[in-house]
Amino acid sequence: MSEVNASDLRLIKSIDDVIGTYAGAGTGAKTGVEVELAFFDPDSADLTPMTMAQNKIVKSATNAECSGEFVRNEPTSEMLEVGSIPGGPDELRTILDDTNKKIACLSAKAADIGLKRSYFQHLPDKTANQLLQNVMDVERYQAFFAPPREDMQAIAAYFSVCKSNQVSVSYRGPDHLLENIRRLYVLAPFLFMITDNAAPFNEGKPFTGHAGMHHRAALEGRGGVPPYVFTARTGEEYIRNHIDHVMNNPLFVYYNKNGELIRLPSGTWTSFNKLREENLNTATNYFFAESILWPDVKIAALKDADNQVTGHRYEARMFGVGIHQHQTALLLTAALAFDAEFADQIDSLLAKASFDQTAPKSLQKPLETSYKAARNHAGRFLNIAYGTTTMQKFASAFADLLENSAYLQGFGEELTPLLAICRTGRTDSRVNARHFTTLESALDFQRNYDPAIFDNPNLCAHTLFEGGAGKVAQSA
Numbered sequence: 001m002s003e004v005n006a007s008d009l010r011l012i013k014s015i016d017d018v019i020g021t022y023a024g025a026g027t028g029a030k031t032g033v034e035v036e037l038a039f040f041d042p043d044s045a046d047l048t049p050m051t052m053a054q055n056k057i058v059k060s061a062t063n064a065e066c067s068g069e070f071v072r073n074e075p076t077s078e079m080l081e082v083g084s085i086p087g088g089p090d091e092l093r094t095i096l097d098d099t100n101k102k103i104a105c106l107s108a109k110a111a112d113i114g115l116k117r118s119y120f121q122h123l124p125d126k127t128a129n130q131l132l133q134n135v136m137d138v139e140r141y142q143a144f145f146a147p148p149r150e151d152m153q154a155i156a157a158y159f160s161v162c163k164s165n166q167v168s169v170s171y172r173g174p175d176h177l178l179e180n181i182r183r184l185y186v187l188a189p190f191l192f193m194i195t196d197n198a199a200p201f202n203e204g205k206p207f208t209g210h211a212g213m214h215h216r217a218a219l220e221g222r223g224g225v226p227p228y229v230f231t232a233r234t235g236e237e238y239i240r241n242h243i244d245h246v247m248n249n250p251l252f253v254y255y256n257k258n259g260e261l262i263r264l265p266s267g268t269w270t271s272f273n274k275l276r277e278e279n280l281n282t283a284t285n286y287f288f289a290e291s292i293l294w295p296d297v298k299i300a301a302l303k304d305a306d307n308q309v310t311g312h313r314y315e316a317r318m319f320g321v322g323i324h325q326h327q328t329a330l331l332l333t334a335a336l337a338f339d340a341e342f343a344d345q346i347d348s349l350l351a352k353a354s355f356d357q358t359a360p361k362s363l364q365k366p367l368e369t370s371y372k373a374a375r376n377h378a379g380r381f382l383n384i385a386y387g388t389t390t391m392q393k394f395a396s397a398f399a400d401l402l403e404n405s406a407y408l409q410g411f412g413e414e415l416t417p418l419l420a421i422c423r424t425g426r427t428d429s430r431v432n433a434r435h436f437t438t439l440e441s442a443l444d445f446q447r448n449y450d451p452a453i454f455d456n457p458n459l460c461a462h463t464l465f466e467g468g469a470g471k472v473a474q475s476a
Contacts, residue, residue, distance in 0.1 A: 154218030174235025353387030
């Protein structure tokens with residue numbers, strides 16, 4: 001979750017007071033990735049999640065070792081987030097090397113105090129209730145979730161149970177923003193599925209759909225797909241709709257003029273527009289209201305060293321976490337943003353499946369159907385409908401286009417996991433379902449797998465367990 005500057009008391013009286021921050025980066029567009037990782041104690045009887053005290057030790061040691069503040073807290077103590085350096089379109093190799101170095105450093109510092117990274121993108125046996133017993137002592141997270149309001153339980157469950165990769169792009173201008181956001185939304189069910197690395201269990205119980213999508217559904221109007229994806233004709237129109245959405249976003253927490261967070265009681269809501277009545281329509285509350293919109297493709301603020309908002313970026317939030325997923329997510333999102341020929345080819349492929357982005361209103365029904373099919377796939381994985389085709393057929397054609405992207409030439413090894421998944425249909429979650437038929441078997445693997453499997457991020461579960469890269473390693 002993004003932090004805000006709690007002392008920016010400038011009054012935001014109209015859209016015109018903030019729209020300048022959405023102009024775009026022009027030729028200075030950049031990208032980067034954030035990776036959420038969960039840790040646990042493999043020597044404990046119940047695979048105890050990383051505690052608050054351990055979290056602080058690991059975070060501090062990692063940032064000190066690697067000279068930066070790139071490890072950040074998330075709401076609950078078992079999780080830490082790694083942030084890559086930002087880089088331009090021609091700096092993907094540098095961004096990947098930086099991210100892999102930081103992940104390895106964080107994992108090593110966790111291992112120094114006896115902790116282990118979760119192989120799965122979640123802790124499959126832990127419930128939201130259990131995880132929410134350890135909300136980090138960060139003012140924002142305490143106000144949100146310590147404890148959650150009665151009417152915020154499902155949203156709190158999403159933030160505790162689910163982990164993901166997020167890729168940001170500081171777009172060139174409003175139209176570049178819209179074309180990429182709309183394309184990513186149309187691709188979202190597919191991207192959710194091909195990067196999923198969940199065990200076939202969620203909160204300790206068998207689960208045969210996409211758990212992350214299931215929990216995200218609780219976000220309702222502050223998540224999912226905003227309706228103006230299907231109506232905006234220009235990038236500027238999309239931005240204005242977004243700003244209106246921010247100003248009317250229901251708030252359960254807001255900042256007073258002293259920079260203090262005020263939490264409203266359960267069942268009570270306000271909004272940025274309602275805060276005008278108290279002269280609290282400040283820049284702090286505007287950017288705060290924006291930060292607690294969590295759609296699958298988020299618009300988020302860019303800030304300078306003094307935490308002042310200088311611009312905006314879009315953030316693709318539908319990628320799972322595993323061995324390869326951070327690389328897969330970055331390469332895919334960057335190629336769609338910066339390789340115009342590849343993006344056009346994907347648009348044509350989508351149009352053949354009934355997703356014609358030149359007719360935005362026509363997208364809503366097939367996209368809603370595809371979201372539902374992915375969220376509730378019932379163990380069918382890519383053998384589900386995606387528009388007028390199947391996700392497996394789309395994946396195979398997508399792989400051919402991806403492999404021929406001029407922009408991604410030189411990343412053949414990094415693309416290997418994604419190409420294998422698209423062509424075989426053996427997503428990491430599908431392989432996990434095949435190999436871990438009981439919760440006990442999944443937890444036994446968590447306890448005993450060799451962390452060296454993460455040394456090569458060009459693997460997926462299929463190559464790890466079933467061939468191509470050799471047999472999966474487990475600790476003695």
